[in-house]
Amino acid sequence: MSPRRVLVADEDDDARERVITAFLEDGHDVVGLRNGAELLECLDIIARDSLRTPDLIAMGAGTPRRSALQLLETLRSDGWTMPVVLLTWSGSSNVRTRVEMASPAAMITKPFDVAELRRATLDALAMAESSREPRRPVTHVTVG
Helix, strand or coil, rough: CCCCCEECCCCCCHHHHHHHHHHHCCCEECCCCCEEEEEHHHHHHHCCHHHHHHHHEEECCCCCCCCCCHHHHHHHHCCCCCEEEEECCCHHHHHHHHHHCCCCCCEEECCHHHHHHHHHHHHHHHHHHHHHHCCCCCCCCCCC
16 A cells, blocks of 8 residues: 555544554654644645645544544534544443444544554545545446
């Protein structure tokens, strides 16, 4: 797989560094952000300056006024469609239901295994790539 641009936002320094290290080892271009506010600021700059859109966001951070889940909902409502891998401490069914409604590519419960992160990332990028491929026109065949 070719190198991808990945934004990693997490208030947990250790988790952020583990994710950044894994993505760098896999050859991706990575921008590390300390929280959701920095993520929103980064995306504002990307949109304003017409910079290359990230291929993936891995986030476990919210802002002082929003949880990571609310931040994901904001990203979706603002039109950001790239896959998001949500890193969370809570795997409760209530959280999972709300997460599914916000359409993340994956939800990984902390503490996480780096292999699990890599699998989720590869799956998310593959799904995003397949949805970008141009559709072939349907060929209609008339028999008779």
